[in-house]
Amino acid sequence: MTTYQKKIKKIAEMLCGPGPNFALTGAGISTESGIPDFRSPGTGLWEKMDPTKTATTAVLQKDPRVFYKGNFDRFFRYSNAEPNSAHYGLAALEGRGYLRGVITQNIDGLHQKAGTKSIWEVHGHLRTCSCQKCAEVFAFEYLTDQYASGVNPPVCGKCEGVLRPDVVLFGDPMSDDFSDALVALEGCRLLIVAGTSLTVFPVANLPAMAKKLVIINRDPTPWDSSAEVVLRDSLGKVFSDIINELDGKGVKS
Numbered sequence: 001m002t003t004y005q006k007k008i009k010k011i012a013e014m015l016c017g018p019g020p021n022f023a024l025t026g027a028g029i030s031t032e033s034g035i036p037d038f039r040s041p042g043t044g045l046w047e048k049m050d051p052t053k054t055a056t057t058a059v060l061q062k063d064p065r066v067f068y069k070g071n072f073d074r075f076f077r078y079s080n081a082e083p084n085s086a087h088y089g090l091a092a093l094e095g096r097g098y099l100r101g102v103i104t105q106n107i108d109g110l111h112q113k114a115g116t117k118s119i120w121e122v123h124g125h126l127r128t129c130s131c132q133k134c135a136e137v138f139a140f141e142y143l144t145d146q147y148a149s150g151v152n153p154p155v156c157g158k159c160e161g162v163l164r165p166d167v168v169l170f171g172d173p174m175s176d177d178f179s180d181a182l183v184a185l186e187g188c189r190l191l192i193v194a195g196t197s198l199t200v201f202p203v204a205n206l207p208a209m210a211k212k213l214v215i216i217n218r219d220p221t222p223w224d225s226s227a228e229v230v231l232r233d234s235l236g237k238v239f240s241d242i243i244n245e246l247d248g249k250g251v252k253s
Helices: 003-015 027-033 057-062 064-079 085-095 110-114 140-148 176-184 203-209 235-246
Strands: 021-025 101-104 119-121 124-131 137-139 163-167 190-194 212-216 229-231
Touching: 003 190, 003 212, 003 229, 003 235, 021 085, 021 203, 027 085, 027 110, 027 235, 057 064, 064 124, 064 140, 085 101, 085 110, 085 235, 101 176, 119 176, 124 140, 137 140, 140 163, 176 203, 190 203, 190 235
Parallel strands: 021 101, 021 190, 101 119, 190 212, 212 229
Antiparallel strands: 124 137, 124 163
């Protein structure tokens, strides 16, 4: 049995123990869906653009046209992406009772599309947008349709205030889902961290709430030395192999 197979077996055994168990995911879980992460050398989104110049609440309020010009293509790509094997694997683990739910930093909605029911989207999502003036809520397509037809910035149909996606921008407070996640994690026995560098706070503090950690990430994280298992492999492959192990099929060599 290879080292990789032993680690998959151990993760499966840990999932079979007493719960509650949760997963915490970041941008790395969606790269296999064609969405770049933020900090990987050479490919990370923040390597190609400075978020402080386009992705902040200050920019949105001061010059919303700059905000949308700098972010619309990214938001549109996120909202049209499809889940990969890692998303479906986590949904399967929840559906079979191995996970209580998923806490995600991602705004792409792919966990929901994959079928996960209990999700804490701590940085918001792209299913809706809101008017900054009257707080009216619209489907996100209301925003994208306007922008695609040449309206920049997109505006509210009631008061013509500027719309904003319902995501947490630089300069925003954390979402209510973050507070709810803190409550949910009380008593967490196992936290599977997948596709996040654990360098963005306050989310980077969440592993401290778990009795045991599993970290699946391409690059090292500050929490690796505290984890029971650390894997650096394709997340889609890892979660497919965990499901196979739990099904008694073992890991395909």
